Each structure stands twice: as structure tokens, then as C-alpha cells.
Amino acid sequence: MAAKLLEGLTPPQREAVVHRGGPLLVVAGAGSGKTRVLTRRIAHLIATGEAAPWQILAITFTNKAADEMRTRVAELVGPRAARMWVSTFHSACVRILRANADRLGYRGSFTIYDDLDSRRLVEIICRDLDLDTKRLPPRSILGMISQAKAAQQGPADFRAAATSLFERRAADVYDLYQQRMVAANAMDFDDLLLNAVRLFKEHPAVLEHYQARFTHVLIDEFQDTNAVQNELAKLLAGGHRNISVVGDSDQSVYRFRGADITNILEFEAAFPDATVVTLDQNFRSTQTILDAANSVIANNVGRKPKTLWTDGGAGDQIVRYRADDETDEADWVAHEITRLHREEGLRWGDVAVFYRTNAQSRALEESLVRVGVPYRVVGGTRFYDRREIRDVMAYLRVLVNPDDEVSWRRIVNVPKRGVGETSVARLAGWAGTQGISFGAAVARAEEAGVGAKAARGLTELVALLDQLRAEMIRPEPTGGEGDAPGNGSGVTEDGELELFPDRSSVPVEGHLGPGEVVVAVVERTGYRNELLAGGTIEALGRVENVDELAGVAGEHRTVAEFLEAASLVSDADQVETDGTNVSLMTMHIAKGLEFPAVFLVGMEDGVFPHLRSLGDPVELEEERRLAYVGITRAE
The missing domain is CATH 3.40.50.300 (P-loop containing nucleotide triphosphate hydrolases)
Incomplete structure (x- = not known):
């Protein structure tokens, strides 16, 4: 089989595929067949016995590319390819963090905030700090926070480096932003990467587990990695140094998102013994x-x-x-x-x-x-950015993570139940004085001192959510102690006893699947009726979108699994x-x-x-x- 994998390859492509051990840099020009080379290399590792499928971590930059790679490798080596980890950086980090979140002060059910969620939280904090959002736009502040995280600057480091009034105010927001994120048991996309690095550095045994688990790390589109992703790659490959990266410095176009072209330009400096293979033959375009x-x-x-x-x-x-x-x-x-x-x-x-x-x-x-x-x-x-979809998704997120502040704020009065801005402000203020989450304050609305009508509406909402939470199929919390997650089977992929199995994906209790939960939410809350009350073609379109959401959700086993898949969909996947x-x-x-x-x-x-x-x-x-x-x- 190994010889067959080399058929139809050019000499440089073949060199990259058969490379044995140590760091490898494949400089792949546009249209040069890099995906073919990467999939053949993975298949060759498996076919020759150099690596078992479960010892391979392959990183792509979109879920679509990950699915394509998984399919192509399966066509070459059969169903055993399913035991590889093929994912984006963010998906891999989520998988690792779900099993180890408690080590960092989170729970495994943490919510993943997208850019709109993060911006909403920044807007809330700006209002709490009485900042002029025309002079200090939340979008700009969030951009500064993201840049700081890409540079691995925490709130204290960012404040120390601040030189202007704008930066000092942004530092105030950044500090509260991180506090509120932890209180909400939420991570943004930058946190997923940073917290994985933090986990590995603060808990060496966890890093050692993953270094031993993944004996070969392969990364596509390496020119698009940022500093944190580059550090993650180095940490994971730090023991065996079997790292293969494929990329093209001429196609590094995401600097505005934090991509650092020096990662690929300086790969040989980081790994002086790296083998470099250049693919410059194009199979797509004409010479002109x-x-x-x-x-x-x-x-x-x-x-x-x-x-x-x-x-x-x-x-x-x-x-x-x-x-x-x-x-x-x-x-x-x-x-x-x-x-x-x-x-x-x-x-x-x-x-x-x-x-x-x-x-x-x-x-x-x-x-x-x-x-x-x-x-x-x-x-x-994007489908998931439509108003009605975000409304329903917020309900699902609160079902899984009752401390999710941004989602709670979105649903407390959707559909209308008499909860105005005054009530929301009172809940937020009381939560702060009590040292509890916004969600916990909602559950104690009367004690928080909101008006009678609002308290009645919130009490009914909490009761409904409690009922749905009891009825829905949900994952058993990750169990066990120790430094690493497992695969949930009780044995590792190579047949050895697994000391700390990961039970986070084992559905337990309840009877409502994710699609049925979506239907239950829109029916029992009265949200469908509120949409239909609009009586317009647009309103009917919104109802159809919600029905489509139920269909998509139904393809997953649990609400938590669906939320994770939806949150990790990138623009490129759309x-x-x-x-x-x-x-x-x-x-x-x-x-x-x-x-x-x-x-x-x-x-x-x-x-x-x-x-x-x-x-x-x-x-x-x-x-x-x-x-x-x-x-x-x-x-």
C-alpha cells in the first residue's frame, strides 16, 4: 500500500510524503497540490506503521478542510483514519479544555463566545463604566483586547504598556471583560488558544500526556498561524519534534486577524535541522x-x-x-x-x-x-448571525451553561415578559454586590428586588428552563482526576487501560434530542407565536429559519455538542x-x-x-x- 501512495506524485511531492522523522517545512505554492501531499503523508505514516492513526494530530484552518482531509485519508487507508485527530486549532483546544477546564477555574460546560457575543459584553461593560462609546467604540476596544491576547498580554500587562487615555480606558474594560468571562464560564476564540497554552505551561503532566499521545503533528496553512498557535505547535512537538508544516508565505493575507508571517519565515530558525521541500509546479493555472x-x-x-x-x-x-x-x-x-x-x-x-x-x-x-x-x-x-437564530441559540446556551451572562441578557425579555432595562440593571448590580453570576441573580429575581411583574416573568422562565434541562439528553460531566482526557471507552486507542476516561461526550438522562429541544423552546416560550404575529413574509422567513435550526440541531446527540459545532463554524466554512x-x-x-x-x-x-x-x-x-x-x- 505504501508504494501505491506515491503513484502520480512529482519528485518534490514524493520527498515530502516519505520524510521520516524530525521537522519538515513544505513551501507549497498556489495550486501545487499541497492538500494531496498532506493527505498522502498522513496515509503513508499510517501505512508504514510509523504512526498509529490515534497518534496523529492534523491541524487545518477550517472545519470544511478538516472534513475533506479526514475523508481523503479514509479513502486511502480505510476506516481506521477516523481515529486521527483532524481539526482546527480552536476545535483541538476546545477538546483539550473541556476535559481540563477545572484546572483553570472553569467548568467543562463553558460557553464559547463569538465576536458578536464578545462585543455585546464589551458594550455592557462600557455602559457600566459610563464610557463614551462614540469616542471609545466597543468594536475598537474589542480589537485591542484581541490584539493583546494574540501577543499573550493579560489585563495587567496591557495596562502597564498603555500610553494613551484610550489605551488606559481599554485596559479598564479588558480587566472587567476577563472577570465577567470567568464568572459567565465563557471563553472567546482567543481564550481557547491562550488557555490551552496556559494549561500546558501550568500543568506539565497534561502537556506530557499530549506529547506522548501525538507523536506526529501536521499543520496546514502554516502561514496563517498567529503567535499563540505557533507556541501551541512548538509545545505539542517539543518532545518528539515530529512536526510537519505546509504553507506559502506568499499567501499570508490574514495579518489583520493576527496571522504572523514570521512563523513560516523563521521555522528553520526554530528547527535548525528542518528538511525543506519546495512545491513550485502549479497544476491549476496557465503560465501567463x-x-x-x-x-x-x-x-x-x-x-x-x-x-x-x-x-x-x-x-x-x-x-x-x-x-x-x-x-x-x-x-x-x-x-x-x-x-x-x-x-x-x-x-x-x-x-x-x-x-x-x-x-x-x-x-x-x-x-x-x-x-x-x-x-x-x-x-x-451568516445563518447563525440572524436575529431569530441567535435568540434560540441563547436559550440553548443558558440550558447548558446557566452562568452565561450575554445569553441571559438576550432572552430575559424575548419573548416579552415584562423585564425592562431597569430590571436588568438591578439584576446586574445585585449580582455584583452578592458576588454571584448574572444567571444566579435571575434565579433569585424577587430577592434581587426587581418589580413584581418582572419577577413573575423571570420565575416562570427559570422554571421552564429547569424543566427543559431535566428533559433534554445531556452529557455526563467529565469525570476522573488526573492530567489527561481519554476517549470515553475505558481503554486507550492502542488497547491499554485508560486511567482517566473522558465521559464528556456520553449522552445520559433525559429524552429530548437537540432538535426537539429547539422545538420545545420556541413553542413553550411563545417565541414562535411572537414571530408569526408579525404577519409578514419576513416573519414567515424567520420561522422557517428556526425550523431549519431544529433540523440542523437534530443531527447532533446533545445540545452541548450542537452548540460547540455551531460556535466553531468559521466564515470560510460558510x-x-x-x-x-x-x-x-x-x-x-x-x-x-x-x-x-x-x-x-x-x-x-x-x-x-x-x-x-x-x-x-x-x-x-x-x-x-x-x-x-x-x-x-x-x-
């Missing part, structure tokens, strides 16, 4: 397209040098259109797409239009509508294209996709490259990388 991409990226200094090439021929020339303005540009694009469809037989779904910012889509949409071209804006409002619509999207969203015909619009100073990059060499290099990504999406 590759020449354009090569010429753009060659101007960058911070990169791993390579020149993409193909044996597929030169192909058509790139068409350049100099437009008078954005309307003229959009009209030309719309008519050219129509021509490609009618004269060259391209399906609408074969065509994509990329732009630098979402604001550029308006003119394009207007022109496409005028000429009758079907299109889809990729990366619009990207879908089809054969019936032209795709409109930003170049950031386009990363990882490919199309027979691609239009790059707005390529002018101040638009693309973006205005903020002009005069800033570091930002300008990021813009070139973004252009490189856009160009190399074309087939």
Missing part, C-alpha cells in the same frame, strides 16, 4: 497567469523565494480594461460575463468577481441585475459556490477557491492596494500577497 502572479509577488522582501511554473501551456492573454469610473467598470464586467456565457459556453458558476472591500459590490450588483446575470454575494450574513450563479466576493474569501474565469476589479491606488497600505512597506507587501492570491484563483 503564473507569470503575472510571479511578477507581482517578486517585489516582496519577506517571503520564501520560489517561481511558479506549469507544463500546461501559456493559455490566453490577461485582459486589462481601463475604466472611467466604478460604474463603467461594473458595466464592462457584466457585459463581458454575458459574452463568456453566450459565446464561450461558460456556466454562470464558472465566473467569479473579486474585490478588495465589500463596498465595491454595489455597483457590480446593479450592473449584473440590469443585464440579467444571476449572481450570489459570497460571505453575506463559503459555497454553485454552477448557477456568478460569485462575487472579497479576495480574502476567495482564498482556497478556483474558477475558470476571474475578474479582479478596482485595481487602483487607494482601492487595491488599499489606501492604508500606501507608504507602509509592511502593509503593501500584504496587498501584494492578496493580489497574488486573487490572480492564482484563475484556471
